[in-house]
Amino acid sequence: MREPTFLVLTALAEEPRHGYAVIEDVSAMTGGRVRLRAGTLYAALDRLRVEGLIEVDREEVVQSRLRRYYRLTGAGERSLAAETDRLRTQAAIAERRLRARRPEIGGAPA
Amino acid sequence: MTELTSGSIGAVRRAVAAPESGGGVGMTVLERRYRRLLRVYPAGHRAAYEEEMLGVLMSGAEPGRRLPALADVLDLVRAGLTARLGRASLTQRGMGWRDAAAVTALLAAIALAGAAVTTLTSGLVVWARGDRMSAYGVDGLMLADPTARAVIWLLVVTAAVLGLRRMTMVLAAVGVLVQAGVAGFWSGLLPGPALFAAQGIVLAAIVTGLSAAASGRTARAVLGARGLMLLAAATVLAALTRAFDWNAIAPEPLITSPYLPHPMLTEMMGFWLPGLVVAAGVWVTGRGVRGRIVVLSAVLYIILAAVVEVAGSVTVGIHSGFDMSILGQIVLTALLPVMVLAAGVTGLLVWERWTASRSLRRLGATE
Structure with a gap:
């Protein structure tokens, strides 16, 4: 799963959101590192x-603009959970190895 | 692709579209520019997402902006073109080529096996008649060449028919070595057969490359039972007509019967009849694959012809010096397969575009 996909699913895991809200949430989640653009998002x-x-949760018209809210489905939930597991496992391995390096490097020069 | 169905969406779109139809009162310059930019998307995508995306784009634009942000433009063009080419159809198109590669590799392997078996059989017939194999090799050793080739290519064909992808590729790679050995063997004796051996190496290398490229379905899966049966039937037909031919021209025919087909007939049919059956086998692979098999096979055929041409030109050059015309001829001949491939691919794309738009129009007409 590519990062934008993972982040979009994560944004929708909290609550149904419309497109622009997804962009804002992803930006907030990543501390401004990832700002999805419309083409990538859609x-x-x-x-x-x-x-x-x-799936589509509901549609609203705000200031004569269409807002379509999306929500996570059961399959989406499972998919996000599986990806989260995978990332956690990989992060754990990386963390373990980094920790193992530390005594041998012992505050090595950069 | 994007058949969003929602009861309210039509009403929403009308409500949203109203200011736009008014002619710019409610629509800013920026919005009009974004809307124009969104035309890069296919109609289906626009119908489903245009209003929504416009909302997102406008929400993200700082007040007073008149020109779309460059990063947005690039992102929209990229995503729009991807949607237009169709992510699904893109991978499907890739699949089509991979399927075609698997089948073309099998066809070429059959041709290589057929050539080897033909030589081997005629060698054995001469052998059986007490000839010392002078025409086919150094006292029986000569049969080692067609035997080795027949064995390896029959193995490749078997692996492909059984649907063993890796095995097909590995055996084809061994086939390249066998063909190279054969070429080395002949080039020491006669330059003429060595030229054909060069063709063999090239064809074997192509079979290996095509098998490696065929990462999707196996030739067995692409052809299905029907396609495999047709290819088997074509092989049997080719063998039969060949046998009748030999029998007819042999000094002492093995079979003499008034019911045998006329030699003229078998000679004529020897190529076209099996060829037609092979064509039928290629046809059953279905739309999106058969055209690609034809293109790949045509390129393969041109490559083989080009190898002989280039080898001929090089021979002439060695004897009488390389001048511009000979060098030009070599370069042109070497480029020919590339040109045929480019023309074939372009032709296929245009054709598929056209048939796709025609079926879309037909869909539209029935709605």
């Missing part, structure tokens, strides 16, 4: 919808 949303990982 490529991910369209694919996730076709794959059945998200």
